[in-house]
Each structure stands twice: as structure tokens, then as C-alpha cells.
């Protein structure tokens with residue numbers, strides 16, 4: 001009897017603890033990153049920058065959004081487009097529903113669900129992130145930003161799977177594949193994309209949609225050496241060329 005009474009009171013304590021957890025904890029914890037407050041225009045901080053990395057692919061046609069930790073009109077527009085694309089109320093304010101959607105889209109290692117570190121480190125075999133034009137840490141930061149824009153691009157095209165054929169390249173690797181040794185791939189800002197399932201989306205469809213997904217550099221069909229993939233990169237200037245696609 002005494003034991004049963006003990007279990008009964010334990011169960012009571014446990015259930016009240018569960019209720020407290022359900023009502024007072026943040027919407028969801030995430031292994032990569034969790035936001036602790038609702039973010040709207042005027043906010044600033046590292047949590048804003050983390051948000052910007054994930055919505056930069058939704059900032060609009062030709063917009064390469066600054067990842068500066070300042071929640072301005074560009075961030076509001078990007079959040080609203082992201083919300084609309086994922087079926088949320090598009091108020092441009094990042095709260096629990098928006099964060100939950102992002103949590104569902106990100107892996108524990110912070111990559112978006114449909115892209116991985118393994119595939120962006122494959123320029124010359126998976127040799128890590130050293131030997132490029134910037135430090136390995138900066139290369140990884142840049143690759144993550146490119147992957148989140150690629151995730152936006154993929155969703156924009158109706159969730160058709162994409163595959164990265166080349167991401168980061170060391171200077172030596174870049175030269176060995178005919179590059180200058182100092183191009184965007186050596187910064188980790190560039191990825192080469194192909195459709196993963198058959199011929200769809202076409203290279204031209206990828207190039208065309210990439211203009212809306214935060215990519216300053218786009219090279220596709222008709223540009224020398226780019227008839228078998230579409231290159232996208234996050235440079236801040238604009239360099240788009242895919243003559244066979246009218247770009």
C-alpha cells in the first residue's frame with residue numbers, strides 16, 4: 001500500500017511537471033539552434049542573423065540579403081515570403097510557427113534537410129575545407145548560406161530533388177578542374193546543381209528560379225563549360241549568364 005501511494009504521488013508530480021513543461025517552454029528545442037524570442041522589424045542580434053541565414057533565399061528577385069543581424073524591411077519581406085511558401089500566415093514576424101517550420105527544415109548539423117555537408121565538400125573528393133581563398137571556418141559559414149538558399153530554390157521549384165556535383169574546392173582542386181584557383185568555389189560560396197531525379201528540373205529552370213533565391217552568381221547552359229550543370233553562388237554583385245535560357 002505504501003508503495004502504491006508513493007507511485008500515485010510520483011505520478012501526480014510527474015504529470016504536473018509535464019503540464020508546466022508544455023505551457024512554459026519555448027515552442028520547440030532544436031539540436032542545431034533554437035530561437036528564444038519572437039523577432040520582428042527593428043530587432044537586432046545574433047538570433048536575427050541566424051534567422052537571416054535561413055530565409056535569405058526568399059528575399060526576392062535579385063536580392064542578395066545581408067546577413068547582418070539587423071531585422072530591416074528586407075528581412076521582413078524574406079520572412080513573409082518564407083511563411084507564404086510554407087503555408088503560414090505571412091505577417092513578416094518570426095514567431096513560434098515560423099521557428100517550428102525552420103526546425104523541421106534543419107538537420108542537427110544545421111544544414112537544411114535536403115542538402116548535406118558531405119555533398120558540398122566533394123569538389124575533388126571529400127578533403128575538408130582547408131586550402132581555399134578563406135579560412136576553413138569561413139568556408140563552412142559560406143557553404144551553409146549557399147545550402148539554405150538552395151533549399152529555398154528547391155522548394156520554389158516544387159520540391160524536385162537537386163544534387164550538388166561540386167561545392168567547396170581548395171585552390172589546388174579548382175585549378176585541377178580547369179578553374180582559376182581563386183573563383184567562388186574556393187570561398188565556399190558556390191555550388192553546382194543538377195536535377196537528382198531524371199531531367200527535371202532542367203538546368204534552365206534552375207537558373208531561372210535561382211534569380212529569386214538570393215544568388216548573385218548564376219551560370220548555366222550557353223555559358224562556356226556550363227551545359228551539364230547550373231552554377232550558383234552568393235556573391236554580392238550580380239553575374240548571371242545562361243544564354244541558352246535567355247539569361
Ligand SMILES: [Zn+2]
Pocket residue numbers: 166185190191192231232
Ligand atoms: Zn561552379
